[in-house]
Amino acid sequence: MDPVRLRRAIRAxxxxxxxxxxxPGYVQANLVIVPDAWxxxxxxxxxxxxxxxxxxxxxRPGDPCLPDLAQDMDVRTDVGEYMVFRDGExxxxxRDIRNLWRGDLxxxxxxxxxxxxxxxxxxxxxxxxxxxxxxxxxxxxxIDTLPAGPFGGKLVVSMRALRPADxxxxxxxxxxxxxFHGRPVSIGLPESIGIxxxxxxxxxxxxxxxxxxELPVFWACGATGQIAARQARLPLCITHxxxxxxxxxxxxxxGTPS
Amino acid sequence: MDPVRLRRAIRAxxxxxxxxxxxPGYVQANLVIVPDAWxxxxxxxxxxxxxxxxxxxxxRPGDPCLPDLAQDMDVRTDVGEYMVFRDGExxxxxRDIRNLWRGDLxxxxxxxxxxxxxxxxxxxxxxxxxxxxxxxxxxxxxIDTLPAGPFGGKLVVSMRALRPADxxxxxxxxxxxxxFHGRPVSIGLPESIGIxxxxxxxxxxxxxxxxxxELPVFWACGATGQIAARQARLPLCITHxxxxxxxxxxxxxxGTPS
Numbered sequence: 135m136d137p138v139r140l141r142r143a144i145r146a147x148x149x150x151x152x153x154x155x156x157x158p159g160y161v162q163a164n165l166v167i168v169p170d171a172w173x174x175x176x177x178x179x180x181x182x183x184x185x186x187x188x189x190x191x192x193x194r195p196g197d198p199c200l201p202d203l204a205q206d207m208d209v210r211t212d213v214g215e216y217m218v219f220r221d222g223e224x225x226x227x228x229r230d231i232r233n234l235w236r237g238d239l240x241x242x243x244x245x246x247x248x249x250x251x252x253x254x255x256x257x258x259x260x261x262x263x264x265x266x267x268x269x270x271x272x273x274x275x276x277i278d279t280l281p282a283g284p285f286g287g288k289l290v291v292s293m294r295a296l297r298p299a300d301x302x303x304x305x306x307x308x309x310x311x312x313x314f315h316g317r318p319v320s321i322g323l324p325e326s327i328g329i330x331x332x333x334x335x336x337x338x339x340x341x342x343x344x345x346x347x348e349l350p351v352f353w354a355c356g357a358t359g360q361i362a363a364r365q366a367r368l369p370l371c372i373t374h375x376x377x378x379x380x381x382x383x384x385x386x387x388x389g390t391p392s
Numbered sequence: 393m394d395p396v397r398l399r400r401a402i403r404a405x406x407x408x409x410x411x412x413x414x415x416p417g418y419v420q421a422n423l424v425i426v427p428d429a430w431x432x433x434x435x436x437x438x439x440x441x442x443x444x445x446x447x448x449x450x451x452r453p454g455d456p457c458l459p460d461l462a463q464d465m466d467v468r469t470d471v472g473e474y475m476v477f478r479d480g481e482x483x484x485x486x487r488d489i490r491n492l493w494r495g496d497l498x499x500x501x502x503x504x505x506x507x508x509x510x511x512x513x514x515x516x517x518x519x520x521x522x523x524x525x526x527x528x529x530x531x532x533x534x535i536d537t538l539p540a541g542p543f544g545g546k547l548v549v550s551m552r553a554l555r556p557a558d559x560x561x562x563x564x565x566x567x568x569x570x571x572f573h574g575r576p577v578s579i580g581l582p583e584s585i586g587i588x589x590x591x592x593x594x595x596x597x598x599x600x601x602x603x604x605x606e607l608p609v610f611w612a613c614g615a616t617g618q619i620a621a622r623q624a625r626l627p628l629c630i631t632h633x634x635x636x637x638x639x640x641x642x643x644x645x646x647g648t649p650s
Contacts, residue, residue, distance in 0.1 A: 302578070305563045319557070321579070326556055
């Protein structure tokens with residue numbers, strides 16, 4: 135499905151799956167919406183922690199559109215499921231946020247690792263979580279991000295279970311795409327970044343069990359922004375939920391990584 | 393010490409150490425010498441297995457010089473220790489091979505991982521084996537090389553014990569230098585490439601014990617050529633011994649890997 139039709143189907147409620155395998159060939163993004171009073175601090179936080187939060191777009195206050203990412207995009211309807219936080223507490227997971235929209239809200243679109251998974255596969259890297267119809271698992275690490283204003287907290291990572299040669303290829307290929315988190319932050323030793331138990335993922339979803347011939351490879355994850363926004367205890371903050379991402383019309387970069 | 397003085401010291405017998413930390417900033421090479429009758433087959437074998445055997449130079453038959461690598465180089469005297477094989481059996485480890493030289497011998501210089509270690513360190517990668525005054529360990533894997541003529545056999549790898557973030561950086565940096573073996577061939581799971589016991593290295597030297605926060609990272613190694621030359625059971629074959637490499641006047645590439 136092309137991204138225009140996919141967004142229409144999400145808006146209409148006829149597409150309710152995770153987006154990781156939908157609209158292949160197009161950039162997907164994390165979504166974080168904060169009141170304008172905290173927007174500059176949040177942008178500063180993204181720039182300080184760009185491996186986790188590569189900034190793809192920022193809306194004007196009160197404008198739910200991100201025309202640079204897609205002409206018809208409306209961040210109030212184009213994500214399959216949202217999380218609504220008030221004072222840092224999750225209060226709802228709606229499928230539409232038109233009734234919550236205000237003239238002071240600012241939307242941030244942040245790069246997502248789903249965007250490089252297609253490129254990894256195109257270069258022969260086996261992504262077992264995709265073969266098994268699931269997504270990469272996420273974990274909260276013990277690595278501190280660099281704070282800005284009220285925003286701070288631990289780095290969240292996504293994990294892919296890869297065979298050694300694929301881990302090497304994926305490291306080299308992903309490094310070429312800083313806008314999608316770039317190179318991994320860690321590999322092989324979860325406990326070295328504060329992950330005691332791979333079976334307990336952030337959000338409770340995704341592939342968490344390694345085969346004997348696989349290593350866990352960890353990339354910085356845009357969900358870091360959710361943690362930071364909750365920790366900041368903003369009166370209102372809205373993000374995408376789980377693997378329901380913002381799907382853009384921006385084609386993935388083409389290239390010939392070897 | 394600059395490479396000209398180092399070669400003189402090796403020739404004179406006043407430098408008897410491994411070369412891995414000597415003449416920093418200059419390319420080092422594996423040495424394999426075979427009779428001319430097998431030289432084309434050996435070159436074909438190197439080209440088929442270029443990650444292990446990146447060809448830096450080949451001498452004319454009977455000529456012990458490799459002027460493209462160093463004006464004054466003499467492969468009969470400029471390596472600290474040699475291995476002499478007859479019909480595939482190691483018969484001697486002399487410090488000079490002038491008395492063995494013949495009009496039909498051809499010398500091959502092949503890229504060596506020592507050449508990228510300086511670059512790894514310059515980018516902040518900790519190489520504990522260097523801190524501890526030793527070299528990287530080598531292992532014979534269960535990976536078959538591509539045969540050419542009588543040459544074939546298993547791939548030999550060198551291993552560096554690296555922390556996860558350093559393993560990632562080293563993977564990306566080394567990939568830029570195919571002439572020095574390029575990217576690693578494996579990481580983290582020695583048994584997946586047929587290494588049952590890290591403590592038993594090829595040649596019995598080098599750092600073999602991992603710290604709890606380290607992963608073993610494996611690069612294709614020029615010693616693959618020694619295995620192949622032995623397996624070919626040539627009437628005569630001469631190589632360098634252990635970490636006594638051919639030191640060239642070729643400066644390491646400069647660059648700004650990030």
